[in-house]
Amino acid sequence: MTALKNDTFLRALLRQPTDYTPVWMMRQAGRYLPEYRATRKNAGSFLSLCKNTDFATEVTMQPLDRYPLDAAILFSDILTVPDAMGLGLYFVEGEGPKFERPVRDAAAIHKLHVPDIAADLGYVTDAVSQIRKTLDGRVPLIGFSGSPWTLATYMVEGQGGTDFLTIKKMAYAEPALLHHLLDIIAQTVTLYLNAQIEAGAQAVMIFDSWGGALSHNAYREFSLAYMEKIVAGLIKQRDGSPVPSIVFTKGGALWLEAQAAIGADALGLDWTVDIGEARKRVGGQVALQGNMDPAILLSTPEAIEKEVASILASYGHGHGHVFNLGHGITQHTPPENAEAMIKAVKALSPQYHV
């Protein structure tokens, strides 16, 4: 494989010196880009974009061809994992992801097993290999998965964005049953991330999008403990290079100290926390990724530059910061506003690295 021409992102995750603060955006390949909407139309649906290697590669590259980003992220979805477990993923336009066969009781959960990654998720690792070839060392490729807790919320509730009462009732009334489910998912996610690493992923991110819905104690028991197991099970690249890991609990900024102790290299931050404060709390242990409110990208280039300057200044001098949004970019973002953010990071960050 070609040597990396730009390893700024990987160095920042390992808190090594860089010349500037690297930047990428969660959901950087997506509906805010007209070229994404065109490819999606050709593919017919979002899932056929994910399942076709050429389409997945094409949309992964689209934001990189437009902007000077420092990382690529595999185009896929966290819900490929429960789909591979047989739950029947589908998308309803305007309503988001759903499952035909949610697992709500002991009978359904006891029927689940760890899928055969090569057979059932081979389309994902094929995409990883093809994207690596297409990138040709331009920037590193991020592989990803959902956290066991976040995947379990979709599997038990049957859809996202609910009040989580079905799964929370299970957590409090039948904790052993939920632990059994989380354990199967954690085993699957470990194998899945390692298969992505074998196929060429150079960093991995675990999206715990719904961890913030848990209580202080339940978060540790039902979400963080499983992410800790996964991180401990991750392998290195074929050539022995480390694969930095990023753990992102949306709504989890109150618990950064606990997150910093699980062995991941970096923590993702949403916009509810001041990044300078977060650095004071955990910066000696982990790199930090974040944390601009994606809604700021709906404003003006001037407002965007001001916010970029404020986040960079708050993190301050030194290494270990990866600039990103605090959650995925929204589909209503004007592409030129994303460009204004990326350019501002490139222009304003070198002063913090001298």
Ligand SMILES: Cc1c2[nH]c(c1CCC(=O)O)Cc1[nH]c(c(CCC(=O)O)c1C)Cc1[nH]c(c(CCC(=O)O)c1C)Cc1[nH]c(c(C)c1CCC(=O)O)C2
């Ligand atoms: C919770 C979650 C999901 N998927 C994901 C998460 C975790 C991150 C988060 O909290 O947002 C992760 C994800 N989903 C997608 C990526 C691709 C890589 C990237 O560019 O970051 C990643 C990393 C593509 C996608 N995943 C999805 C889209 C939009 C699909 C489309 O083209 O219609 C994209 C680009 C679909 C999806 N998939 C999911 C949701 C809630 C939706 C949105 C549904 C909607 O808005 O209609 C589940």
